[in-house]
Amino acid sequence: MVDLPKLKFANPEEKAVAVWLVEPQAFAAAQTAPNKAPNLPAEALQFAAATLFEAKAGRLLWFMAEDGAPGVVFFLDAGDKADPFQPGALANQLPPGVYRFATVPRRPDLAALAFLLGAHRFARYQSRREAPRLIAPEGIDAAEIESVASSVAFARDLIDTPANDLGPDELEAAVRAAGQAFGAKVAVIRGDRLAREFPLIHAVGKGSPRPPRLVDLRWKPKRARRLTLVGKGVCFDSGGLDIKPESAMALMKKDMGGAAASLAAAAMIMAADVDVSLRLIVPIVENSVSGEAFRPGDVYSSRKGLTVEIGNTDAEGRLILADALALADEERPELLVDFATLTGAARVALGPDLPPFFTDDDALAADIARHGAAVNDPAWRLPLWNAYDSKLDGKVGQLTNAPAGGMAGAITAALFLRRFVGRSGEPGSESNRESGRSWVHFDIYGWTPAARPGRPEGGEAQAARLIFSLAKEKFGIANIA
Structure with a gap:
């Protein structure tokens, strides 16, 4: 059974504790002269001064009312210098209850999203603590933010699930569940057909008792413009x-993070009814050690x-991914995006928080940076450096999957x-960037190694929100006249 999380804001009619977001410098000044800060509760400021509260970004101060009930909360937000997700730290600092922002965050949409994402926890194997709830700030699209948060939480839960409970069958079921939720059709190719039509996928997965497969989701196929997502x-x-x-x-266990991120992006796009024909292709395998496993030195044909x-x-x-991308490209979508936890070299270059992306399309690269x-949901462009392409030349096969030397590993993988x-498959060929068609590859880490506001430690759907934002701008929303 695959559960799709439903993250929701609190009912706006509920009684809520006020949270004041204040910059540390302004708060420190107000402590010494409360009458000069008319927008902040004077008694609470006096209490802060009396308790020698130190004004530092990210700190929280409770002020209780006379009857002992929660009165107001101060949260010190570093303003323009801060991560716009910083208010999401409140989800881990506040006790259960209902809260509202008494001051408008710099980015109310991102502050609210970070609160929802920060409150969600993977709790399949332990009890889930009751989390604080937030009333959505005025002026934001609360329904869309709830959908985005739920999609990210879905991906995080998949990544966090250990492999004994999330194998190829369960990942296929997750794609099917998302497809069913939004009326998409899902086809699966496995067995002898997979071996014939997708020999590289079959080769990688044939060493496991849990058989490999390719899952192909289609949504709104009659729409004119096409977007295809591929996830490792x-x-x-x-x-x-x-x-x-x-x-x-x-x-x-997180090596299916590309599949999870692509599934999250697809769920956001379908929920928002973006005006596009969406296809999601997920090659699913387990890379195991056995007598049936593929070997160093083997040579396989590919779908291409x-x-x-x-x-x-x-x-x-x-x-x-090679076989899956070849399938995707046969249909010539306007935009083809793949997500993969592909190389350690990408993490050496940019760390866990900033995934690189690769594309030959300069305009698309600029759009990706802007939306990120x-x-x-940031990403950083690395080059498809043609001078390195000869490193892929095989001695027996046309290509090798692992060039010698190990340098520029993220680039050679891309x-x-x-x-x-x-069309050609040749290095540097203009046919790889045909007019009106674009491809981008994201080499994501898929994991947050140390908790940050709005990003608990664990699985992360990197670049999914970025692609959703880009898709809305590029293709528009279908139900808006």
Whole structure:
């Protein structure tokens, strides 16, 4: 059974405790001269001064009413210098109850979203604590923010679920559940057909007793413009016969984070009725060690017809994405987006919080950067550096999945994927950026290693909100005249 979370704001008619968002400098000044801060409760400021409260960003101060009931809350927000998600820290600092912002946050939409996201916890294996609830600030699209938060929570829950309870069957069920919720059609290819039509996906997954498959979701297929999302669905990555060390294997339940992020983006797009024909393709495998596992030195054909020599079985994500991208590209969508927890090199370059993206489309790259900043879902462009493309040349097959040397690993992985998008499959070919068609690859981490406001430790649907924001602007909303 797959549960789709439903994150909701509190009823605006409920009695709520007021939360005042104040910059530390302004609060410190008001403590010494309450009469000069007419917008803040004077008695509460006097209490703060009497208790020698130190005004620092992120700190919280309760002021109780005379009857002992909660009166007001001060939260010190660093204003323009702060993460716009900073008010989301309240979800972990406040006790259960209903709250409202007494002052308008700098970005009320992001503050409210961060509160919802900060209050949600993965609690499949332990009791869930009662969380504080927020009344939606005025002037925001509360329904859309609830949908976005619920979609992100859905992806986080999938990533956080250990592989014994989230294998290929369960990830397929999650895609089916999302499709059913929004009236989409879902097809699944597995077995002999998968081996014939998607030989790289089959090769990676055939070593596991949990069989590989490709899940294909379609929504509103008759709409004129097409958007296709592809998500890497490796439910657990042992590394295969090139087995990972213990330290590298510990978090490999999150190697389906690309599938989860693409599913979150798809759910947001469907819920908002973006005016586009949406397709979601998720290749699903488990990369296991067994007598049936694919081996270093093996050579496999691909859906596109290019032969791939296996240089390392731990570079499996690009293999399953290659077949999925080839399928997606056959339909020539206007925009093709893939999400994948693909390389450690991306994390070395940019860390866990800032996923790189790769595209040959400069205008699309500018739009991605703009939307990422606007919705606080940042990403950073890295180059598809053509001079490195020759590193992909195989000795036996046409391509190798693991170029020697290890340098520029995120770039060479992206260049490998580019070979499967566009007509020719040749490096640097203009046919890989045909007029009116664009492709972008996100190399996400899919995980928050240390809790931050609005981002609890655990799974994260990186770039999903960014793509939703971009899709709304690019394609529009269908039900708006």
